[in-house]
Amino acid sequence: MTRFPLLAATWAAVLVAGFVLVLTLGTPVASSADELKAAMHPATPVSQEGAERSADTIVRLAYPSFTGTPRTTTMATDFGVEHWLVEYTDTAGGSPRGIRISIVVSNGHVEVSAYP
Numbered sequence: 001m002t003r004f005p006l007l008a009a010t011w012a013a014v015l016v017a018g019f020v021l022v023l024t025l026g027t028p029v030a031s032s033a034d035e036l037k038a039a040m041h042p043a044t045p046v047s048q049e050g051a052e053r054s055a056d057t058i059v060r061l062a063y064p065s066f067t068g069t070p071r072t073t074t075m076a077t078d079f080g081v082e083h084w085l086v087e088y089t090d091t092a093g094g095s096p097r098g099i100r101i102s103i104v105v106s107n108g109h110v111e112v113s114a115y116p
Contacts, residue, residue, distance in 0.1 A: 036061045044108045048073060051084035055101045058112060059088055063099050066090060082106065 030038075039057035042050050052073055059066045069088040076085050082105040089098040095116060102111045 032061050040110050042103060042108045042110070044106060046084060046103050046105050046108050048075070048084060051086055051101075051103045054103060054110065055086035055088075058101060058110075059099060062112070063088075063114070066099050069098075076102075 035057055039054040039061075042054045046054075052071070055071070055073075059069075066088045069090045071086060071088050073084060073086050076083055084103045084105065086101045086103070087098055089096055097116050098114070100113045100115070102113075103109070
């Protein structure tokens, strides 16, 4: 008797088990670098909710000391370009400090600036 049917059955079982394992595990968890990259390139056109979600992620990953700081969001137009301006301001330390995140509505360009 040849061993081919036994080897073929074993190989098929291992192959099926591999597919089951991959389907069970699902998609990989995004790393913080992947999250930050996605937040710096939001889907366009950027809505207020999208801008705030991106800004919250940027603050959480790049400026953790501002996590939980009050946030204000405004729509602004500079030189005919609409953008969301999301600001986090902390006045607890005596002098104000903050993070200002500007996200262009049409192309999702993100600019982050911090003051003192």
